[in-house]
Amino acid sequence: MGLRGSKPTFDDSSNVVYFIQIPLRGLRVPNLSPFPLKLETYLRMAKIPHESIMISTLSSKGKTPWIRHRGKDVADSQFCIEYLNKQFGVNLNEHLTKEQQAVSRAILKMVEENLYWVLVCYRWFFMNPKDMGLSQNIPSLIFAFIRRRVRKYANGQGMGRHSQEEIFHIGKLDLQALSNYLGEKKFLFGDQPSETDCSVFGMLAQFVFSNIESPHCALIKKEFPNLERYCHTMRNTFWPDWDQVLKGDASSTKL
Amino acid sequence: MRLTFGDTRLLALAAGAIAVGVVLFLNASRKQRKRKKLPYKDESDTVYVVQIPRGKKVPSPSPFPIKLETYLRIAKIPYENVFARKFSSKGKIPWIRHRGKDVPDSQFAIEYLNEQFNVDLEAHLTKEERAMSRAFLKMVEENLYWALACYRFIHDDVRKADYPSVIPTWALLLFGRRIKKYAWGQGMGRHSVEEIFHITKLDFEAISDYLGDKKFLFGDKPCVADCAVFGMLVQVVFNQTYSPHNALIKNEFPNLERFCWTMRNAFWPDWDQILAA
Secondary structure (H helix, E strand, O other): OOOOOOOOOOOOOOOEEEEEEEOOOOOOOOOOOOHHHHHHHHHOOOOOOEEEEOOOOOOOOOOEEEEEEOEEEEEEEHHHHHHHHHOOOOOOOOOOOHHHHHHHHHHHHHHHHHHHHHHHHHHHHHOOOHHHHHOOOOOHHHHHHHHHOOOHHHHHOHHOOOOOHHHHHHHHHHHHHHHHHOOOOEEOOOOOOHHHHHHHHHHHHHHHHOOOOOHHHHHHHHHHHHHHHHHHHHHHOOOOOOHHHOOOOOOOOOO | OOHHHHHHHHHHHHHHHHHHHOOOOOOOOHHHHHHHOOOOOOOOOEEEEEOOOOOOOOOOOOOOHHHHHHHHHHHHOOOOEEEEOOOOOOOOOOOEEEEOOOEEEEEHHHHHHHHHHHHOOOOOOOHHHHHHHHHHHHHHHHHHHHHHHHHHHHOOHHHHHHHHOOOHHHHHHHHHHHHHHHHHOOOOOOOHHHHHHHHHHHHHHHHHHHHOOOOEOOEOOOOHHHHHHHHHHHHHHHOOOOOHHHHHHHHOHHHHHHHHHHHHHHHOOOHHOOOOO
8 A cells, every 4th residue: 555646536526525544444443543533523514525535645634634625735634624614604613602712723623632542552553453343454574664653653743652541541531521521412512413523423432432442441441431422422323324335335425 | 221302292182181081071971960969958948940941931931831830830849940951860850859759740740749748729620621621621721732832833933932041052953953854753744734723722722711711721720731731821921022923812812821821820920030131
C-alpha cells in the first residue's frame, strides 16, 4: 500500500463532495482512523451529497481524510467541516448557546489532541499487532517502520514520554470527562446532535467497536457504559448501513 | 636501550599532556558534580519546583511553570523554586521534588501534590464542570500551546520574546528547530501561518465566551484549568505584547486580559518584585 496512490478522476462541475479517505476499512469500523469516520458522520448528519473514495492518496498536509469540491482540495477534517459549513449553509451548532459552543470546542480539542494520542500510543506501542482489527495483518517489517515514525511523533507531541500506565490514566481521565458531561443525554448537548458529536463518535468508536480487546474498551464497559450507549445511538442514527459498509456492500453514501 | 635526548623530550611532553588531560578531566567532573548538587532538603515537606530562571516580563517564558506555581500559591503549598537548566526524566520543565521523590510533568505533579497535601481545587465544581475543566485544560495545553509555539519559534523571531539572559541565543534557535520538528509530528506544524492564527482565534474565542463576565472560569473560585489558562495567556498578554495575538485579545477578547490581571493580582502580588532585573 503505497502512500503516493493514484489520482482519481473528479467531476469538478458537479456539487458533489468527493470524500477521500485512506483504505483502512476495519473489520468492525468503517475506518481505523477516527478522522475519516468523524468527517463522514458529519457529511451524513448535515445531509451533504458526497461520494467516498478509498485510496491511499494523502492530503497536501500528508494526512487523511481530505475532500475535493468544485475543483478545490481541502485538507484536515476540521478545515473541511468549516469549508463545507460555508459552502452548503450548514451550522450543526446553531442550537447551542455561546457557552455550549465554547465547551463544544474544548471537548473537540481534548478528544482530537489528547485522547487521540492515547489511542495512537496504545495501538502502536502496547497492543498486539494482530489486534489492529484489519482483515489482513500488517506485515511486521512495515509495522516496525510505521511504529518508529509514530514513536518520533508521539515523543515530540509529549504523550510518548509517559509510561504505559500513565498513558492509560490520561485516557481514563478523558473518558471520565466525556462520560460525566454526556450523563444521561442522548447526544453531548441534548436531544439534537452537533458537530463535536461527529468527532467524539469517530474516536470512541475505535475503542468501543474496533479495539474490543483493549483495556480502554473494558474500562468503558465497566465504568462509563453511557459512552458505549452513546456510540450505539450515533451508529444507529447516522450509520444504519454500518454492517453493509463493513462488508463493502454499500457503495458508500451517495445521497 | 639508551634513551636519546629526543626520546626524553618526547616522553616529557607526553607525560605533560597526560597530566594536563587528567587535571582537566578532574576539573570537569568536579564542575559536573557541583552542577548536580541541587539544594534539596529531602527530609522537609518543602516542594522544590525546578524551572528555568525568571524572565524580565513574565515569571517564566514557558506556560507550565507558571501554571504549576500558580496552583501551589492557590493551594498554599509551601514550595521553593530551584532555577536551573536541569530537565526532568521526561526531558521537560517544570518538575518537582518532594521528600526525595522526583515527579515530572506539571499535571502529574499537581495530581501527586493533591494527594500528598489533600488538596482539591475542583471540590466546588459539579461533575459536568469538572468535565468541562478537563476539556479546557486539554484544549489549552494540547492545542493552543502548539499554535502559540509555532508563532513564537517558527513564524516570528524568537529573540523578541522574553527569555532569561542565561539562555544563549543559539540554544533558543536550536530549541526552535526542535519545536518545528515536533509541531510537524503533532500536526499543528502542517498548517499555514493564517490557518494557525485562525485556530488560535477559535481557542481564544472559546475561553472568552465561556469565561464571560465571571471572575474565573467556573465562578468565584479558581481551579487547575484557570492556572493552565493563565500560564498560557500571560505569554500573549504580558510577554509577547508585540504579537498579533495580543492585539486580537485587546480588540476582540478583552475579558481574557481582564482575567490575566485578576489572576496576577490575586496570586502573584509579588509579580514585579520577582521578575529578573
